[in-house]
Amino acid sequence: MSTVTVPAGPAPANTRTSTKKKAAGSGKRRLPLLPALIFVIAVTQIPFLLTLFYSFQSWNLVRPGSRHFVGFQNYIDVFTDTTFLGALVNTVVLTVVCVLVSLLLGLGLAILLDRKFIGRSFVRTLLITPFLILPAAGALLWKTTMFDPTFGLLHFVFGTDIDWLSKFPLAAVMAQIVWQWTPFMMLLTLAGLQSQSKEVLEAASVDGANRWRTFYSITLPHLSRFLQLATMLGAIYIVNSFDAIFLMTQGGPGTASTNLPFYIYQRAFEGFDVGQSSAMGVVVVIITMIVATFALRLMFRAFSVDGGTK
């Protein structure tokens, strides 16, 4: 949770490094870092290199002996595959909508919780809980007791026989994901609200600022780093959403709720097409890296503007 601490320039490091320049540069100080670094490199980078390698091969596990190099053919196939493009659009829609909605809901709930009232800690406990239950359990729960057209609670509340999962599959999946992630957003925002300096807030009210004005000019800028952190972490996890789709809709009906993780899974474990699914994986990595680099640059800029460390 320390995004903010990355020194934006040479300046903020001062006191700490100067006390230790004696040993600077020696390999001994790198030693504590090495095990973690080597472990992460081995476990995360080697599989990606292999994915890259497989992506240039035609290799289907159900056709033994079919394995051979095909150059960029898999990539050409990926970009002419309408299902892939549909899954890409679904992934973008799902990620953007879920992050935004859960962030706004989380912010709203955090504001409600940032007051003293009877049963506050109990209410907070309630609100945190959807983040603590298994996403797999949450997905099955929504599929059955919420969305079921005959016995589901939505049927009872709205009095309609709509089969939510086949009528609005993507929206239904997104509802479950938003429900799951709102508590996390709320926790981070709440942490931000509670770290506000009380004096500044009091000064604002002495100066005659109304609630909205105080929120807009003081609280929101203070919260910005928390909101950015929440957005980034939320996006990382939601982009990879698999549980809800696998358990609620299986990507369907048709491919209406297929996102990239689910589609790659299908190509790999149901189609046994190693080459194709590897190429898709590589494309997803490239897209994610472009978006992430862009987002990270924005964040670093925002942090260095508001003073970086503390």
Add this chain to the structure above:
Amino acid sequence: MTVVTWIIAILFVFPLLWMILTAFKQESDAYTDPPKLFFKPTFDQIAGVLKGDFLPYLGNSAFVTIVSTLLVLLLGIPAAYALSLAPVKGTRNALSFFLSTKMLPIVAAIIPLYIISQNTDLLDTVWALIILYTAMNLPLAIWMMRSFFMEVPGEMIEAARIDGANLPTLLRKIIMPVVAPGVAATALICVIFSWTEFFYAVNLTAARAGTVPVFLVGFITSEGLYWAQLSAAALLASLPVMIVGWFAQNHLVRGLSMGAVK
């Protein structure tokens, strides 16, 4: 406002409350139109799940979660120390690298991971999951813990050094007391993410090493769900993390706030 907050909170967790209610119903009470709020509670479903093959899955989940969280701390604490209190050249690069591994979608690595685990006989063993969960949580844990290590006053470390304290003493006497709450919050996040992880577990384990989320998948394969039993299983599967989370929530909020501000 208080009443509004209460109502919103109860509406928000209603699906969960409903799951808990359903877990204590007979199957016949679970499917009714309109839904039944009052019924004769029973422990049949809970007992049924516990009597089935749920416990081995629970054991796998517990083992994988505990061992991988310990490994994260074992590898992460020294790394966080190196990146905060004794920064080395390229600290920022190392941090960016750790974060960037979180940006890589896990689906893109699943095929090689499957093939590697098959060739090393790790497929459907808890060890494959332990290795992957450690790698999955380590980057975030290092980022979190580093921010807590930054809280340790440099003067205190310097003073202790001058008094002749070596690294182990320094860690135990000066650093650990300051960072302990942060380390606990980090461990809690690792526990939550490991316990709830689904994608690796579904693809790399089966009958032998399946974790609790994999157990739940069994419910969709059979046509016609048993809602009451499913609710009981979902409740039991989530309960350990729910309880830990409830008790440690102050830790969590404080951990997140300290981490983000520092």
